[in-house]
Amino acid sequence: MAQAITELQVSTNRDEEDKFKKDFTKVDGNLNSGTSGPEVFLWYKKEGNKPVTRIQFSFRTEMDHALDASGFKKIQKNINIGTNGDAIFLWYMSGTTSSDIPIVDLKVTTIVQDESRLFRSGWERLGCDLNRSNRGDPVNLWVKRNTTSYIHDISASLSFAEDKSLFDQGYICVDEDTNRDVKPPGSAVFLWYRHSTFPDNCITDIEVSLNKDQENKLEKNGYIKVNENLNAGTNGDPVYLWYKHSEDPAIQFLNVLVGDEALQVYKSAKICKVVEKNLNNGNGGVHLYVTYK
Structure with missing residues (x-):
C-alpha cells in the first residue's frame, strides 16, 4: 500500500522552491496557470504517522474560523498571488473519523479536457478552482486515496x-x-x-x-x-x-x-x-x- 502524504507546502517564488525541494516532492502544474501572477506550486512530504485525510480551500475570511477550530492547518500563502482573483488559501488535516481516508498522491490539472482521464483512473477532484475569479486557466487539485471510497x-x-x-x-x-x-x-x-x-x-x-x-x-x-x-x-x-x-x-x-x-x-x-x-x-x-x- 502506498505511503500516505503527511505534510503540504506551497511555493510562490524560486527561493521557496529551492528550499522545499530538499525535503518535499513537487506536484506538477502551476496553480497560477494562465495568469500574470508568479508560478505557484504545491509540495508534499511523506514522513511520520499522521496521514493527510482532508484538504480544503478558503476564499472568504468567514471560512477561516471553522477550519481552524476543526484542526485544519493553514498554509499562509495566497495561491492567487499577483492576480485580481480571490485570495485562496490551502488547509489540510489528519482526521480520525471513520470517513477520513488517507491521501497518497496529488495531481493538478489546468485544462478541463484533461479531467476525464483522472476520473477514469479513480482520482477525486476537489471543489475549488484555484484560479477562482481571476480569468486564468481552470486549475483544480486532485487526490488519490489509499483505498476506494464511496x-x-x-x-x-x-x-x-x-x-x-x-x-x-x-x-x-x-x-x-x-x-x-x-x-x-x-x-x-x-x-x-x-x-x-x-x-x-x-x-x-x-x-x-x-x-x-x-x-x-x-x-x-x-x-x-x-x-x-x-x-x-x-x-x-x-x-x-x-x-x-x-x-x-x-x-x-x-x-x-x-x-x-x-x-x-x-x-x-x-x-x-x-x-x-x-x-x-x-x-x-x-x-x-x-x-x-
Whole structure:
C-alpha cells in the first residue's frame, strides 16, 4: 500500500522552491496557470504517522474560523498571488473519523479536457478552482486515496456557523458557493459529502429539482431531499439536491462544474453523470451543475 502524504507546502517564488525541494516532492502544474501572477506550486512530504485525510480551500475570511477550530492547518500563502482573483488559501488535516481516508498522491490539472482521464483512473477532484475569479486557466487539485471510497452522506449549509459541526463529523466541503456571483448576494450555500469505505447503503444516484412538480416526481421515485435550498436568499427558483439508494453501483465522486463550457466537456467525455439543471436557476449568477461518478 502506498505511503500516505503527511505534510503540504506551497511555493510562490524560486527561493521557496529551492528550499522545499530538499525535503518535499513537487506536484506538477502551476496553480497560477494562465495568469500574470508568479508560478505557484504545491509540495508534499511523506514522513511520520499522521496521514493527510482532508484538504480544503478558503476564499472568504468567514471560512477561516471553522477550519481552524476543526484542526485544519493553514498554509499562509495566497495561491492567487499577483492576480485580481480571490485570495485562496490551502488547509489540510489528519482526521480520525471513520470517513477520513488517507491521501497518497496529488495531481493538478489546468485544462478541463484533461479531467476525464483522472476520473477514469479513480482520482477525486476537489471543489475549488484555484484560479477562482481571476480569468486564468481552470486549475483544480486532485487526490488519490489509499483505498476506494464511496459517498455515504450529502448535506448542505447556508451559514459558515454550520461548518465546524460538519467538519467534526468527517464531511468534506465542495468549496464552491452555489450562489456564486448572484446579485444581490444570497446566502453562502455549500454542498458537503462524507465518505465510507463500504459501498453498501451508500448513495447511487443524484438529481436536482427546480420546481415543485420536479420535487414531487423525485419523491415518488424514492429520492431523498437534501436539507437546504441551494438558491437560498436569492430571487431565483427553489433548487434542491436529491439522492437515492438503489442496487446500482455506489457513487465515488461528487462535484460542482462552473460554467457551460465545463458542462459540455463533461457531457462529451461521458465519464461522469452530469445533472443538466443550473443550481443558479433564475437568479442571474454563474451557471453551476452537479456532476458525479
